Amino acid sequence: xxxxxxxxxxxxxxxxxxxxxxxxxxxxxxxxxxxxxxxxxxxxxxxxxxxxxxxxxxxxxxxxxx
Numbered sequence: 001x002x003x004x005x006x007x008x009x010x011x012x013x014x015x016x017x018x019x020x021x022x023x024x025x026x027x028x029x030x031x032x033x034x035x036x037x038x039x040x041x042x043x044x045x046x047x048x049x050x051x052x053x054x055x056x057x058x059x060x061x062x063x064x065x066x
Contacts, residue, residue, distance in 0.1 A: 037060060
């Protein structure tokens with residue numbers, strides 16, 4: 001359903017969720033995904049509009065054969 005700006009700010013914290021209910025939300029998954037992406041020089045981001053939906057983006061620098 002989309003996320004408010006306040007919920008987006010908390011989404012990548014461990015044991016947080018999009019709807020404020022940790023039992024039914026992200027738990028550790030998004031926090032771990034972002035931490036792994038950052039260790040590889042990338043990022044995980046969310047673009048969301050409350051009531052319109054969300055898009056998650058994973059960016060990783062994947063170099064070709066060196």
